[in-house]
Amino acid sequence: MTPYEEIDSPTDSRADCEAVNHRLAQAARRAVEPAPSIHFEDYPREVAKRGEIRIGDAAQRLANALHLHLD
Numbered sequence: 001m002t003p004y005e006e007i008d009s010p011t012d013s014r015a016d017c018e019a020v021n022h023r024l025a026q027a028a029r030r031a032v033e034p035a036p037s038i039h040f041e042d043y044p045r046e047v048a049k050r051g052e053i054r055i056g057d058a059a060q061r062l063a064n065a066l067h068l069h070l071d
Helices: 010-032 056-065
Strands: none
Touching: none
C-alpha cells in the first residue's frame, strides 16, 4: 500500500469524526461538573452483604491443584 491510498472510505471517516465529536462533547460536560462527594453522610444507606459464597467446581479444582484445599 502506498502512502497515498485511502485506508477508510469517506463515509467511515465521517462516522469516526462524528463519534469522536460526541465523545469530546461528553468529556467537556463532565469536565465542568462538580466532583462526587466523598463524605460518608452523603451516602447514608446500609448495604447488605450476600449471605453465602459459592465455590465453583473449576475454582475447587484449581485450589486443589495449588494445594489450597477449599472446603
